[in-house]
Amino acid sequence: MCFAPSSGGRGEGMEERLLPCAMFRYHAYVQSKVLITPSLLSADFSKLQVEVESIEPYADWLQADVMDGHFVPNLSFGAPVIARIKTKLPLDIHLMVTNPADRIDEFLEIGANHITFHAEVVEQTKERKKLIERIRDGGATAGIALNPDTPIASVNDVLGDIDLLLIMSVNPGFGGQGFIRAVLGKVRDARKSYPNLMIQMDGGIDNQTVPECIEAGANNLVSGSYIFRAADRATAIASLRRQ
Numbered sequence: 001m002c003f004a005p006s007s008g009g010r011g012e013g014m015e016e017r018l019l020p021c022a023m024f025r026y027h028a029y030v031q032s033k034v035l036i037t038p039s040l041l042s043a044d045f046s047k048l049q050v051e052v053e054s055i056e057p058y059a060d061w062l063q064a065d066v067m068d069g070h071f072v073p074n075l076s077f078g079a080p081v082i083a084r085i086k087t088k089l090p091l092d093i094h095l096m097v098t099n100p101a102d103r104i105d106e107f108l109e110i111g112a113n114h115i116t117f118h119a120e121v122v123e124q125t126k127e128r129k130k131l132i133e134r135i136r137d138g139g140a141t142a143g144i145a146l147n148p149d150t151p152i153a154s155v156n157d158v159l160g161d162i163d164l165l166l167i168m169s170v171n172p173g174f175g176g177q178g179f180i181r182a183v184l185g186k187v188r189d190a191r192k193s194y195p196n197l198m199i200q201m202d203g204g205i206d207n208q209t210v211p212e213c214i215e216a217g218a219n220n221l222v223s224g225s226y227i228f229r230a231a232d233r234a235t236a237i238a239s240l241r242r243q
Contacts, residue, residue, distance in 0.1 A: 035060040042224030058237040062089040083110040108138035116143035125157040170203025179204025191217025207239040
């Protein structure tokens, strides 16, 4: 992976920051391992720092789902809350908002390592590529997300440009939903066409659904409820790795 020193950003303990490199597509991780990314959406918001510390030694990334009450019905947290979290895990921002172009800078300023926006709210190729470029120019890597009903063909225009494709396996906006297996076909199609692309899946990920996700070609698995509701979170994360 490509790292560079961070001069600021979230948390006093942040020593490294993930930066994009020319033609960087997470090749090393695609070749070697599946990443486990706990989602803060299922954590106890009253003690976020404690929650993060409980999973930090065992996880690969940390995802923050930013919800605006418009694109999805719920509200979650914004940059001021996330900025107070101290962690060395790469911070993955999933923007479930109607206006990602207006929200990117606030997360770049707090040291986000990766930012994903939704295809459903940015439909024009020119605007998608502009956002991808802005994210990378700000020092993060860029992704695009698809809701369960959104076809993979709708993002063919940027699949060769992004660093990560997020395929939602639940309808966005709520934690604890059941896994939608129909989306696995999209994962297979994307992996066949782009063998070196980081493909992330989010929703209903647990030790029962992980084997199907990996078999289809996913290599970054977001899990919220399964991890944060576990009595032993180290064991829960380990169970996702042993598939």
